[in-house]
Amino acid sequence: MERFRWLYIIGLILVLGTEGAGAPVRVVLPESVSVRGDEIFLGQVARIDGTSDLDDFSLGRSPGPGSSLNLPGSRIRIRILQQFPDAECEIPGIVRVERQGQHISEERVRVLVHEALQKENRDVSVRIRDLRLVGQNVFALGRLTLGRLETTGTGSRVRGQFPVYVDGNSAGNLRFVAQIDRMGTVLVATRNLEKDGMIRPEDLRQERRDITGLRGDVLSHPDQALGMALRLRVGEGDVLRSDRLIRPPLVRRGDPVRMVVESDNLRVHTSGQALRDGGLGDRIPVENLRTGKVVQGEVMAAGRVRLAF
Structure with missing residues (x-):
């Protein structure tokens, strides 16, 4: 009797084990899915029964943040059946994949641009009359920071960009054109x-x-x-x-001047004639009327030129 009881238990274990091992793989994928990262993994967008081997099955690169793309359902089915030939697949003809992202509004950019330009122009008041974003303004999810403002252009029309970083990694540039008053x-x-x-x-x-x-x-x-x-x-x-x-000339060409040579213990004056106009601090050629020699002197006042000692 004991022998039959053990045979029954062993048989039951074998039957249950066989049924567990033969559980079918089933993949259900909706018509529209949403992803966060740079790659589309099946386990993140589909319901998968019977195996975990398909969780990290890649369907390809994700679209850009805030964008979408369409994947052919037949291609996804074929790739799954290549790995699990008996898998049951409920996959629509087209799967729309949308990439989540964080949006930077024009109003926020306007505030950031005003703060940066005002910091660069401390002596004036900056006013932004018009601002328009150019290109990308949606970026990947994560900790977003902006680099230093870079601008080009003259007058009231300015083009600029902020380098964008997400979690410390470069994520492109936030570009704009603006009309400003200073x-x-x-x-x-x-x-x-x-x-x-x-x-x-x-x-x-x-x-x-x-x-x-x-x-x-x-x-x-x-x-x-x-x-x-x-x-x-x-x-x-x-x-x-x-x-x-x-600077108004204190000495004009042809004017008589007093030539001064100074040192700590010596002060010598002589007469000369300016050979060029000169303002305060200008160096001009002066002719010594006694010797006829031309020297360079610094204009120190009206009619006075200091010579180097």
Whole structure:
């Protein structure tokens, strides 16, 4: 009796084991699936019964973040049957695969661009009139950071980009085009100022203007212009630039000058004649009237030139 009982148990184990080993493989894939990473794995998008060997079965590269692609269901079925010939497959004719991503809005880019440009232009107020993203603005999921703003272009039209990193890895560039204004303080002529005229306080006023289209040598403070002479005529309301100003000559060519030689314990004066116009600090040639020798001297005041000792 005991013998028959053991034979029954062994037979039952063999039957159950055979049924478990012969369990069919079944793969069910919906018409539309969503993925996160760079590769499409069957185990992430399908229901798989009967085996785990298909979990890491790759269906190919994922589309770009925020994009989609269509995979032929027949091709997926053939590849599964090559590995499991008896597998049951419920796979539609076309499988649409969508890649998840994180979106960067134009409004966020506008804020980032304004902050970066304002930091680069501390003395002016930057205003963005229009901004448009160009190309990709959806990136892979993960910790997203932006690199330093890079810009090109002159005047009010600016092209730029931020390098994008996801989890520390390069993920492309966030590109844009923008129209911007830069408001700053400039010096303006209160009246018509003639060439060679000396600039006085009443000739100037400060105004707040859009300086986007102006050259970089515009003046902003009266101290930069007072006491200077004009190289060119400046009209009323015109912005003053440094290239239109010159230091007024304290010595003119042909003027008699006092030539001074100085040291700690010695001061010598002699008469000379300027051979070229010169402003304060300019080095000009001077002829010594006693010896006829021409030397170089530094203009130190009206009618006075200092010679090197």
